[in-house]
Amino acid sequence: MAGRRVEITRTTVFGALALAVVACLTLGTLISVGLRAENTGGFGPSDWAAIRFTLWQATLSGGISVILAIPVARALARRNFPGRGALVTLLGAPFILPVIVAVLGLLAVFGRNGIVSQSLIWAGLEPVHIYGLHGVIIAHVFFNLPLATRLILQGWLSIPAERFRLAASLGFKPGDIARALERPMLREVVPGAFLVIFLICLTSFAVALALGGGPRATTVELAIYQAFRFDFDLGKAALLALVQFAMGAGAALVAFRVAMPGGMGAGLDRAVTRWDSGGWLVVQDVICITVAAAFLILPLAMIVIDGAPGLFNLPMPVLWAALWSVLVALASVALTLTLALPIAALAVRRGSRIVEGVGYLTIAASPLVIGTGLFIVIFPIADPFALALPVTALVNAAMSLPFALRTLVPALAGIETHFGPLADQMGLHGMARLRLLWLPRLRRPLGFAAGLAGALSMGDLGVIAMFADPEVATLPLQLYRLMGAYRMGDAASAALLLLALSLAMFWLFDKGGRVDADA
């Protein structure tokens, strides 16, 4: 019994420590921001415009993504074709795709000299305007249409196949099926999907930085950066950071109250047999799937086509930046796991939703809010710019934490349910339990979480833009600078390198978790 008490204490201590770090990073920085925000004159019209724009673009991005996702998900649900599995897997890719790479790809497709605009001009029409609200929405839909499609597809596949069979035997027309089966499902799934995307777009920074059209298209995150970099107005930055946190926390609370569709899951690989979908519905589905796939694949294909020729001829600063990015990503992976594992252990052992909830705090706190807070705390004692890379690794780790917890907590709970009593009987506690039971059993989720954390950190362009020294940059920042200097050839090659590194980071860790040394 004594051993058990010690063991609980150890879990509690490490868990509490990790929780304290997360609380300091989120609530602590928020308090320092709040104290700093006191002595400032309120908001000007451009700040209100930033708040309005943030909410408006998030609403539009969420709405358009979900509306477009419905026909695509329906098509994927009722069709079976070669490559369907690959396409569904591809729908998960934007999650680990560096934002700035996607922006460059979208510019190559939708920019004034892009394929779409050139075709429109050729057809005698107006070209697409990629800068400003349009561009921000296009980029957000690019990232979130796949997510929405996956979530809604899952809804479709959750309708038991027997119901479709029954509907067919009752002679239901497609309209009847929509009314009796599909719409009730959509009513349940769509609000949750919309809220998730709304929440993601609320903290949009890199997209607005690269594609925003000046004060008319500035998000609050971007306004924080501008208050900081353009005006050196820490008070204003702090006040905006409070607004950002309030919006994020508000949306997160609503999102958690609405039944949340699960993000990942099995069973996406088979189409339900349907009897209602012949004729013109086939044409409709083919068009939906083709257009959606082209929208996702074309920008990435452009990066590969434009970037491949210069890939082995990259300028030195790009290679240095790549090295820094890899190191930052590895540090971020280590930090993520160091924080996530003790929190997951504490959450499982205590069966506490609150513990897990604290871990999710970083969803509401955006990178720039945490960055502003850290800057205010660090500035009087040390040179914040000298700490740009460590700070980036830390903030990236905090941002990956919710995903790591989401992966680790259920896995660990499963392990404890199945093996916990036996381990207790055998007196397997403390480090021995970690080494012999948890780590071997957690290999896969740990590899997956590490891969996600590495890829997310690799592609991040947020807090680094705020802290960067002119001479030190991560690869995404260096890529952004190349775009700024209009060295589009180099930019495309750097983008291809970044894309490859991000995917490799995810693949290696995820694969590493799947290699089963014990078997």
Add this chain to the structure above:
Amino acid sequence: MKTLSFVAGAFLATAAHADTLTVYTYDSFVSDWGPGPAVKEAFEAECGCELNLVGVGDGAALLSRLKLEGVRTDADVVLGLDTNLTAAAEATGMFAPHGVTATWDLPVAWSDATFLPYDWGYFAFVYDNTKVSNPPKSFAELAASDLSIVIQDPRSSTPGLGLLLWVKQVYGDDAPQAWADLNDQIVTVTKGWSEAYGMFLEGEADMVLSYTTSPAYHLIAEEDATKSAAAFTDGHYMQIEVAGKLAGTDVPALADQFLAFVASEKFADIIPTTNWMYPAMMPAGGLPDGFSTLIQPETALVYPADQAEAARDIALDEWLAAASK
């Protein structure tokens, strides 16, 4: 013994390292086709030191960068502020007097003891004369046209700030309305000049805010006569770019030597065909041929340095209000 020589070697290496002069400047200055490479070569031959030119965004971002870094900054010299910012820069207390006396070829008399002028020019909208046949002759005509323009953010870029004060000086209290009228024309607002000019060259907009001297680049460096600057009857706002020495520099003698170099004919010789501006001091050989083809504004507009800061604050609020609608 080995250890000793290693220590001595390390010491010597450190001593050599101390002879580095760090100059913060704007991005286009350090680009391959900008003045950076030539300036570095010429000055390093003269000083036997290393000149480290660091590009930190556009001109106005330079000043916020300095404020952000405070006394910890590595910069010894800042090159690329303009007269619209010198009062604000002076107020930081971070700059020391330049101590250089020279005869300037500037359109205004120069008496600033802290900042040293190195080139000047007029802001103008540049267009492709094969695509735009009837360029606007004033802000009013521009606003009434269907031409698209790219401008720079006045908070981070000196051309952007120049446009702000240009509009303010032409329109005075009516500036908010003028911005509201121009709003439809503006494709986007970039952080710096390089981004905006690059977008214009890529065809993302019909016109870009740049300088009356920009066409000289295309004419001389590329033998391309398709770029022109639109002459505005409203007058053109003038920019004088300056350099200054940081009071906290750890290599004051080197910083002084660099400022003297900036005020020399060697530097003035490099400027016209790399920075594409009028040098603050006329080179012995005069200006390159292409410069004679450039438009000469009838009216030069400028706020005196001591009034520019107050005008900036008002104009910035007006622009932010108009541009965020």
